[in-house]
Amino acid sequence: MRLTGVGKRYGRGGPWVLREVELTLRPGGPVRIEGANGSGKSTLLKLLAGIERAERGTVEAPAGRAYVPERFPPALPFDVRDYLCHLGRIRGLAAGEARRRADHWLERFGIAGYAGTPIGRLSKGTCQKVAVAQALLAEAELLLLDEAWTGLDQAARGELDGAVAERVAAGALVVFVDHDPTRLAGLTTAVHRVDGGTLHEVPLPAVDGDGPRTALVVEAEVLPEWLPGRPGRKPLADGATRLDVPAAHSDALLRRLLAAHPPVHIRSVREETP
Structure with a gap:
């Protein structure tokens, strides 16, 4: 275009x-x-x-x-x-x-x-x-x-x-x-x-890959294919998923998860400093 x-x-x-x-x-x-x-x-x-x-x-x-x-x-x-x-x-x-x-x-x-x-x-x-x-x-x-x-x-x-x-x-x-x-x-x-x-x-x-990050542990039947910040996804032994995203995208990610259908249960949110 x-x-x-x-x-x-x-x-x-x-x-x-x-x-x-x-x-x-x-x-x-x-x-x-x-x-x-x-x-x-x-x-x-x-x-x-x-x-x-x-x-x-x-x-x-x-x-x-x-x-x-x-x-x-x-x-x-x-x-x-x-x-x-x-x-x-x-x-x-x-x-x-x-x-x-x-x-x-x-x-x-x-x-x-x-x-x-x-x-x-x-x-x-x-x-x-x-x-x-x-x-x-x-x-x-x-x-x-x-x-x-x-x-x-x-x-x-x-x-x-x-x-x-x-x-x-x-x-x-x-x-x-x-x-x-x-x-x-x-x-x-x-x-x-x-x-x-x-x-x-x-x-x-700029989103500093070495800067602060946010880790979320979530439970869901199906997670949305696209999530803000393109977080890393790590399956956990108990069936939950750990999402890791630059802190700059954490608010947008939370809004997307809270609005997801089927619903997503957010078990924990933790700020991490490298």
């Missing part, structure tokens, strides 16, 4: 929201876009999604794109499952496959009971889960998430974290915006900041 000399403004003669943006991204890990409110983060994601067009420059992006907007329109004339199946068909899925994927994500986000509910009657949090589900069922090459975690409960946030890791493992490119600076810690491979209409790469924070 490549942006070359991209400029965007709203209205002829209006101020430039983005100016001379240069960006090249390849699959390999999620890419974080950060910046102050109103800096142009959402505009950048809309350009990548093909929802907005650049006044200047060129945007080269995969044809298979999926997007979770910052604000999902709830006033849609569909029941939840019908809406997801409809979008699946638009994206080229056969009817049966569209329904299978719709039901999978409804179950995974814990809203299968709302499958026949009109979208306009959903709570804000449930509506946000539908917004996320419609993007994930496409299994797109480029997944764009604009504050997609906002409004989700803790368990759903954990599911979305895991889904992002799965898309990355499948070779997709994920670009996201989120207020939480620890979101997808240990998985993110690049950070770019929008400032004054231009885009600047931000060095990833």
Whole structure:
């Protein structure tokens, strides 16, 4: 995916929201876009999604794109499952496959009971889960998430974290915006900041492999495949697992474990100094 000399403004003669943006991204890990409110983060994601067009420059992006907007329109004339199946068909899925994927994500986000509910009657949090589900069922090459975690409960946030890791493992490119600076810690491979209409790469924070670490002993039927900080895993004789992670990622790891499904029992947490 490549942006070359991209400029965007709203209205002829209006101020430039983005100016001379240069960006090249390849699959390999999620890419974080950060910046102050109103800096142009959402505009950048809309350009990548093909929802907005650049006044200047060129945007080269995969044809298979999926997007979770910052604000999902709830006033849609569909029941939840019908809406997801409809979008699946638009994206080229056969009817049966569209329904299978719709039901999978409804179950995974814990809203299968709302499958026949009109979208306009959903709570804000449930509506946000539908917004996320419609993007994930496409299994797109480029997944764009604009504050997609906002409004989700803790368990759903954990599911979305895991889904992002799965898309990355499948070779997709994920670009996201989120207020939480620890979101997808240990998985993110690049950070770019929008400032004054231009885009600047931000060095990833260094995690000292010889610095403080956190050791957790946990019990679970199945541990999530991806965990923040990519902790080391050591099976213990009593069936528990010891996780070892740099202390900088320990808070994000704990949040992921607490939101995991099936549940994970955290037996102990201990800080370790080399």
